[in-house]
Amino acid sequence: xxxxxxxxxxxxxxxxxxxxxxxxxxxxxxxxxxxxxxxxxxxxxxxxxxxxxxxxxxxxxxxxxxxxxxxxxxxxxxxxxxxxxxxxxxxxxxxxxxxxxxxxxxxxxxxxxxxxxxxxxxxxxxxxxxxxxxxxxxxxxxxxxxxxxxxxxxxxxxxxxxxxxxxxxxxxxxxxxxxxxxxxxxxxxxxxxxxxxxxxxxxxxxxxxxxxxxxxxxxxxxxxxxxxxxxxxxxxxxxxxxxxxxxxxxxxxxxxxxxxxxxxxxxxxxxxxxxxxxxxxxxxxxxxxxxxxxxxxxxxxxxxxxx
Amino acid sequence: xxxxxxxxxxxxxxxxxxxxxxxxxxxxxxxxxxxxxxxxxxxxxxxxxxxxxxxxxxxxxxxxxxxxxxxxxxxxxxxxxxxxxxxxxxxxxxxxxxxxxxxxxxxxxxxxxxxxxxxxxxxxxxxxxxxxxxxxxxxxxxxxxxxxxxxxxxxxxxxxxxxxxxxxxxxxxxxxxxxxxxxxxxxxxxxxxxxxxxxxxxxxxxxxxxxxxxxxxxxxxxxxxxxxxxxxxxxxxxxxxxxxxxxxxxxxxxxxxxxxxxxxxxxxxxxxxxxxxxxxxxxxxxxxxxxxxxxxxxxxxxxxxxxxxxxxxxxxxxxxxxxxxxxxxxxxxxxxxxxxxxxxxxxxxxxxxxxxxxxxxxxxxxxxxxxxxxxxxxxxxxxxxxxxxxxxxxxxxxxxxxxxxxxxxxxxxxxxxxxxxxxxxxxxxxxxxxxxxxxxxxxxxxxxxxxxxxxxxxxxxxxxxxxxxxxxxxxxxxxxxxxxxxxxxxxxxxxxxxxxxxxxxxxxxxxxxxxxxxxxxxxxxxxxxxxxxxxxxxxxxxxxxxxxxxxxxxxxxxxxxxxxxxxxxxxxxxxxxxxxxxxxxxxxxxxxxxxxxxxxxxxxxxxxxxxxxxxxxxxxxxxxxxxxxxxxxxxxxxxxxx
Numbered sequence: 029x030x031x032x033x034x035x036x037x038x039x040x041x042x043x044x045x046x047x048x049x050x051x052x053x054x055x056x057x058x059x060x061x062x063x064x065x066x067x068x069x070x071x072x073x074x075x076x077x078x079x080x081x082x083x084x085x086x087x088x089x090x091x092x093x094x095x096x097x098x099x100x101x102x103x104x105x106x107x108x109x110x111x112x113x114x115x116x117x118x119x120x121x122x123x124x125x126x127x128x129x130x131x132x133x134x135x136x137x138x139x140x141x142x143x144x145x146x147x148x149x150x151x152x153x154x155x156x157x158x159x160x161x162x163x164x165x166x167x168x169x170x171x172x173x174x175x176x177x178x179x180x181x182x183x184x185x186x187x188x189x190x191x192x193x194x195x196x197x198x199x200x201x202x203x204x205x206x207x208x209x210x211x212x213x214x215x216x217x218x219x220x221x222x223x224x225x226x227x228x229x230x231x232x233x234x235x236x237x238x239x240x241x242x243x244x245x246x247x248x249x250x251x252x253x254x255x256x257x258x259x260x261x262x263x264x265x266x267x268x269x270x271x272x273x274x275x276x277x278x279x280x281x282x283x284x285x286x287x288x289x290x291x292x293x294x295x296x297x298x299x300x301x302x303x304x305x306x307x308x309x310x311x312x313x314x315x316x317x318x319x320x321x322x323x324x325x326x327x328x329x330x331x332x333x334x335x
Numbered sequence: 336x337x338x339x340x341x342x343x344x345x346x347x348x349x350x351x352x353x354x355x356x357x358x359x360x361x362x363x364x365x366x367x368x369x370x371x372x373x374x375x376x377x378x379x380x381x382x383x384x385x386x387x388x389x390x391x392x393x394x395x396x397x398x399x400x401x402x403x404x405x406x407x408x409x410x411x412x413x414x415x416x417x418x419x420x421x422x423x424x425x426x427x428x429x430x431x432x433x434x435x436x437x438x439x440x441x442x443x444x445x446x447x448x449x450x451x452x453x454x455x456x457x458x459x460x461x462x463x464x465x466x467x468x469x470x471x472x473x474x475x476x477x478x479x480x481x482x483x484x485x486x487x488x489x490x491x492x493x494x495x496x497x498x499x500x501x502x503x504x505x506x507x508x509x510x511x512x513x514x515x516x517x518x519x520x521x522x523x524x525x526x527x528x529x530x531x532x533x534x535x536x537x538x539x540x541x542x543x544x545x546x547x548x549x550x551x552x553x554x555x556x557x558x559x560x561x562x563x564x565x566x567x568x569x570x571x572x573x574x575x576x577x578x579x580x581x582x583x584x585x586x587x588x589x590x591x592x593x594x595x596x597x598x599x600x601x602x603x604x605x606x607x608x609x610x611x612x613x614x615x616x617x618x619x620x621x622x623x624x625x626x627x628x629x630x631x632x633x634x635x636x637x638x639x640x641x642x643x644x645x646x647x648x649x650x651x652x653x654x655x656x657x658x659x660x661x662x663x664x665x666x667x668x669x670x671x672x673x674x675x676x677x678x679x680x681x682x683x684x685x686x687x688x689x690x691x692x693x694x695x696x697x698x699x700x701x702x703x704x705x706x707x708x709x710x711x712x713x714x715x716x717x718x719x720x721x722x723x724x725x726x727x728x729x730x731x732x733x734x735x736x737x738x739x740x741x742x743x744x745x746x747x748x749x750x751x752x753x754x755x756x757x758x759x760x761x762x763x764x765x766x767x768x769x770x771x772x773x774x775x776x777x778x779x780x781x782x783x784x785x786x787x788x789x790x791x792x793x794x795x796x797x798x799x800x801x802x803x804x805x806x807x808x809x810x811x812x813x814x815x816x817x818x819x820x821x822x823x824x825x826x827x828x829x830x831x832x833x834x835x836x837x838x839x840x841x842x843x844x845x846x847x848x849x850x851x852x853x854x855x856x857x858x859x860x861x862x863x864x865x866x867x868x869x870x871x872x873x874x875x876x877x878x879x880x881x882x883x884x885x886x887x888x889x890x891x892x893x894x895x896x897x898x899x900x901x902x903x904x905x906x907x908x909x910x911x912x913x914x915x916x917x918x919x920x921x922x923x924x925x926x927x928x929x930x931x932x933x934x935x936x937x938x939x940x941x942x943x944x945x946x947x948x949x950x951x952x953x954x955x956x957x958x959x960x961x962x963x964x965x966x967x968x969x970x971x972x973x974x975x976x977x
Contacts, residue, residue: 114838140840152835154828165828168821169840233835240839 065128067092067275068144068244073112073122075105075299082108083119084299088277090244095266095276097286097293097307101319105299106279107149110246113277114146115139126244140169145242147233149249149279153221160217162232163204166239207235212261226253231262244275251282263289283311295319340479342601343594348485350593351492352551354586357570357577358495359543364579366512366536369423370753372438372882374570376445377414377541378548379563381406383449385549386459386558399464407545415541419534422931431752432702436889439882440931442564447927449560463553488550492586495543499582508535561879568764568878569596571757572621578628579753588624592617611768618764625758626746645894645942647823653815656897657808664804668797676796678907680868683803686903687861689888690810690896691854696885697894698818699850700830702752704881705743705759708766709736709855711876713862715775717783724784724867732863733856740855744848763878771873780870796868803864807903810857811896826850883909883927890930892942901942 066089075083083105090096100106111117113124115136124132131139154162201217208217211231216224221232230250237245247266251259259282266289270276280286286293287307295303295310297319303310310316356378364370371377389402397405422441426434453459465483472479502509511532547570548563555563569592576588599612648656667679688710695701713732720728747758785794786802793802817823825846829836833843865875874880887905892898909926 116834116837136834136837137840137842140838144838146838148835152832152838154831154835156827156831157824161824162828165824165836165841166839168824236835236839 064091066090066125067127068113068277069125070109070113070119071123071125073109073119073124075108075112075117075119081299083112085122086296086299086301088113088294088301090275090277091291092243092275093270093273094291095270095278095289097290098277098279098296099281099286099293099310100296103298104296106296107248108299109296110146110248110277110279114144114246140240140242143241143243144246145237145240145244146246147230147237147248147250149252151226151229151233153229153232153236155222157221158217159208159213159219159221159224159232160201160204162221163207163235163239166236167204167207169240204239207239210238210265211235212258227255227258230254231258234262238269242274244277245269246277248279249281250278251280251285259285283307287311337473337478338601340473342597344479344481344485346594346597347590348488348593349596350590351488352547352554353570353573353593354492354589355495355543355550356547357573357585357589358499358582359540359547360570360574361577361579361582361585362499362512362543363536363540364574366539367419367423367533369426369434369438370579370757371441371540372435373442373445373564374540374544375568376442376449376564377411377544378546378551379558379560380414380445380449381411381545381548382461382552382555382558382563383453383459383560384410385552386461387453390459390461403549406549407542411541411545412538414545415537415539416534418541419537423533423537424530430700431756432696432700432893433889435702435753435756436886437931439886440890440927443883443886443927444931446560446564453558453560458557461552461556461558484553491546491550495546496582496586502539503582508532512536565878568760569617571760572617572624575621575624575628575757592620595620610773615765615768618761618768622758622761622765625750625754625761628754645892647818648815648896649819650816653812653896657812660804660808660811660900661801664801668795668801671797674911676800678904678911680796680800680803681865681910682904682907683800683807683900684861684864684868684903685884685906686900687803687807687810687864688858689884689899689902689906690807690814691857691861692885692888693893693896693899694814694817694826694857695850695854696888697898698823698826698830699847701847701850702756702885703759703851703854704756704878704885705763705766706854706858707876707878707881707884708763709740709858710862710865711766711771711775711873712736712739713859714866714871714876715771715862716859717863717866718781718871722784723781724786726786729786729860729863732859732866734859736859736862737852737856740858741848741852743855744851747851748844748847760878763881767873767877771876775871776873783866783871785867799864799868806860806864807900810860811899814857815896822849880906886927886930890927895942898942 069087069089071087073083073086074081086105086109088096088098088109098106098109108117112119112122115124115131115134115138119132122132123130126139126142126144129142131142134142154165157165205214205217208214211234213228213231213235216228216232221229224232230253234247234250237247250262254262263285266276266278270289270291278286278290290307293305293307293310294301295316302319303313303316305313356374360371360374363374385399385402385406388397388405389399390396396402418441422437426437463482463484464487468483470481470486472481503512504510508531512535551563552558570589573585573589573592576591577583577585595616596613599616603609603612664679664683667676671679688706691709692703692706695703695706713736716732716735717724717728720731743759743762747755750758785792785799787793791798793799818826825836825841829841829843829846836846837843862876869875884902884906887909888898888902891901891905905926
C-alpha cells in the first residue's frame with residue numbers, strides 16, 4: 029500500500045490552528061480511520077516540569093512502514109516527547125501504547141526489549157568503548173552475561189559468527205560490520221569513539237539502535253553535524269528501513285530531508301500539537317512558518333531578504 | 336525534666352557546631368560543584384594552628400583572640416586559595432569520581448602535614464573559651480547550666496546563618512556564587528569571572544571549616560588529627576539533608592542531628608551495638624536521608640571532556656602477568672623476611688581489595704568507600720565458620736560478602752556518583768562502630784588457623800604471601816577475561832551512559848547489583864586472607880584505610896589490574912613508612928600530594944600516562960579521525976562563509 033494513500037481523511041489535511049478540532053476529538057484523525065493500529069502511539073500525554081508545561085495533551089502515532097516527522101522550534105517539547113515514548117520520562121497524564129499494549133508503566137530497558145530503539149540529540153555514546161563495541165553492546169543486549177556464550181566470547185575475541193540476526197547469540201563481528209556498513213561507517217570498527225566527528229558519532233548511535241533489532245526507531249536530529257551527502261545517504265537508509273516495515277519517528281530541522289523521506293509530519297510548539305500533514309503542506313502553511321520557521325523565513329518569502 | 340532540657344540544650348549546641356561546618360560544605364559544593372571530603376581536615380589544621388599559636392606551653396603564647404584571628408583570617412583563606420589554584424582549577428568538567436578522589440587526596444595530605452608538624456606523643460589541650468562563666472536557669476541542684484562556650488557556639492551559628500543569608504542575597508559576589516554552578520559560561524558572559532567566584536567559594540568554605548574547628552577544639556581536646564578530620568563526616572548528613580544546596584535545610588538538619596546525638600547519649604540502653612550509637616547514628620541518618628531524597632532521574636549527560644581508556648590486556652598477556660606475579664611471590668617468599676615480607680604479604684591482599692574496586696569503580700564507574708567493610712565481613716566470617724580458618728570459611732567469607740553487597744546495592748541502586756559515595760561512606764562508618772568495634776575489638780580475639788592444602792600447610796608468612804599472590808593472579812585473570820567479554824563491555828557502557836544503556840534494552844539496576852555483589856565477593860575473599868595474617872582489629876577495615884586504598888588505586892590507574900596490585904603494595908608500604916620517624920615518615924604525604932596533582936592531569940593514573948601521550952600523538956597526526964575532523968571543520972567554515 030503506498031503510504032500517501034492512507035493516513036488522513038481529506039477534510040483533516042492541514043487546517044489552521046484555530047479551525048483545528050480539540051485534541052480529544054482529533055484523536056481519530058491522528059491515524060488511519062481503520063485497519064493497522066499504530067506501532068507506537070502517545071495518547072493525550074502531558075508533562076509538567078515545575079512551572080513549565082513541557083507537553084500538553086499531545087497525541088502522536090507512528091505507523092509501521094512509514095517515516096513520521098516531528099518538527100517544532102527549540103524547546104517545543106520534541107525531546108521530552110521522545111523521552112516519554114521511550115520510558116525515560118514518566119508522563120503526568122496520558123498513555124504510551126506499543127503495538128496495542130499499554131507500556132506507560134514500563135521502564136526504558138523493557139520498552140527497548142519490546143522493540144523501541146532511539147538516538148539522542150545530545151550524543152549518548154559509550155565513549156570509552158570502540159565503535160564496534162558500541163554496536164556490540166546493543167547487539168548483545170539479549171545475551172545473558174553469565175551464560176556460556178559470554179564466557180566463550182571473552183576467551184575467543186569475537187566468537188563464532190554463525191548468523192547475522194541481531195537477536196541471536198551468535199551475533200558476531202561480521203554482523204556488527206554489516207551494521208556499520210549500513211550507516212556508512214565501513215572500516216571504523218576499531219576507531220576510538222570519542223575521537224569521532226559529531227556526524228560519525230551520530231551514525232554510531234544509529235547503528236547501535238539498529239543493533240537491538242527495533243520495530244520502532246526514534247531519531248532525535250540525526251542529521252545535525254552531517255554534510256549534505258551524508259544526510260542524503262541517511263535519508264535513503266530511513267526510507268529503506270521503513271520499506272522493510274520499520275516505524276520511524278524523526279525529529280529534524282532539515283525541511284528538504286523531511287520532504288523527501290517523511291510520509292507525514294507533526295508540528296508541535298510550546299508543548300502542543302499545532303499541525304499535521306505532509307511535509308509540503310506543513311512547509312507551505314503560514315502559521316507553521318510563524319511558529320517554527322520564524323520571522324526570518326517569512327521575511328525571506330516576502331522578498332525582503334531580511335538578513 | 337531538667338535532664339531532658341540539658342540534653343536538648345547540648346543537642347542544640349552540638350547542632351550549632353555541625354551547622355557551621357556543614358554550611359561550609361554546602362557553600363563550597365554549591366559554588367564549585369566540588370564536594371569537599373577534606374572539609375573536616377581543614378578545620379583540624381585550623382585547630383592545631385590555634386593550639387600552636389595560643390595554647391602551646393612550650394613557647395610564649397599569643398592572646399587567644401589574636402591566634403584565632405590569624406587562623407580564621409589568614410590561614411583559612413590561604414588554604415582555600417591554594418587548594419583552588421593547585422588542585423581544583425584543572426578539574427573543571429572532570430568526572431565526579433575523579434573530583435572525589437582529589438578531595439580524598441587533599442584530606443590525606445592535610446593529615447600528613449599535620450602529623451609531620453604536630454606528630455609525636457604530646458597531648459595538645461585547648462581549654463574552653465570563657466572558662467568558668469555560665470548561666471544557670473532553674474532551681475539550685477537541678478536546672479540547666481549554659482556555659483560561655485556553649486553560648487558562643489550558638490551565637491556563632493546564628494551569625495553564620497545571618498551572614499550567609501546576607502552574602503548570598505545582597506552582595507554581588509554572593510549572587511554570582513549562586514549562579515556559577517548552573518552555567519559558568521553564561522555567568523562569564525554576564526560579566527562575572529567564574530574563577531573569582533570559585534575562589535570565593537573555596538575561601539568561604541575553608542573559613543567556615545576553620546571556624547568550626549576552632550569552636551569544636553575544646554570539646555575534642557586533646558586534639559587528634561584523625562578524629563577531628565572525620566568529625567565533620569557527621570556534618571555531611573546535615574548537608575545531605577539540605578540536598579547539598581539549601582542552607583536553611585542544612586541548618587535544620589544539623590539541629591536535628593545534634594539533638595539525636597545528644598538524646599542517644601542520654602537515653603539509649605547500653606547494648607553492645609548501641610554502645611557507639613553517637614558515632615554511627617548520624618551516619619545511619621545520612622544513609623537514610625540519601626535513600627529518601629528525591630534523585631535526579633536518569634538523564635542524558637552528553638559528551639564528556641575526555642574518555643581515554645587504557646588498552647585491555649588480552650588472554651595471553653594476562654596469563655603471562657599472572658605467572659610472573661606468582662613467580663615473583665615465590666621468590667619473595669624465599670628471599671624476604673621481616674618487614675619486607677609483611678609488606679608483600681599484606682600488599683597482595685590489599686591489592687585484591689583494590690581489584691574489587693577496579694571492577695566497581697574502574698569499569699562500572701560506581702564509587703564505593705565501603706569496600707574494606709566487605710573485606711571486614713569476610714574476615715569476620717573466616718573467624719566464625721568451622722572453628723576459624725578453613726576453606727569452608729573462605730567460601731563463607733566470599734558468599735556472605737557478596738550477598739551483603741547485593742543487599743546493600745538494592746537501596747543504593749537509584750543513587751549514583753556523589754550520592755552513592757556518601758551512602759557507602761555512611762555504611763563504612765556504621766559498620767565500623769555498630770559492628771566491628773563491639774564484635775571484633777571488644778571481644779576476645781578468635782583463633783584463626785592458617786589454611787593448608789593436602790600435604791602443604793600454608794603456615795609461614797612466606798607461604799601466606801604466595802597464597803595471596805596466587806589468589807590475586809587468579810582473580811586478575813578472571814577480571815580481565817570478564818572485561819573483554821559481554822559483561823565487561825556492559826559495565827563500561829553503563830559507566831559511560833546509563834541512559835543509553837537502558838535504551839538498548841539493558842537493565843541498569845540489575846547490572847549495578849551484579850557488579851556490586853561481585854566486587855563485594857572479591858573483597859570478602861581478601862578479608863578471609865587478611866584474617867589469616869593478623870589478629871583482627873577494626874582499624875584494618877575502617878573508612879580512612881579504605882580512602883587511602885581508593886586514592887592509591889586512582890593514582891596508579893583505577894582501570895587497570897596491575898594498578899590494583901601496585902595500590903595494594905603501596906598501601907602496605909606506606910603503612911610501614913609512616914611509622915618511621917624522620918624523613919621516611921614524610922614520604923606518604925608527599926607521594927599522595929604528588930599523586931593528586933597528577934590526577935588533575937591524567938585520569939588514568941600513572942599506568943595510563945604513556946598511553947595518553949601516544950593517543951595525543953595519534954590524534955594530532957595521521958588517523959582517519961584526524962582527517963575527518965579537519966574535513967568537518969572545513970565544511971563548517973565553508974558554511975559560515977556562505
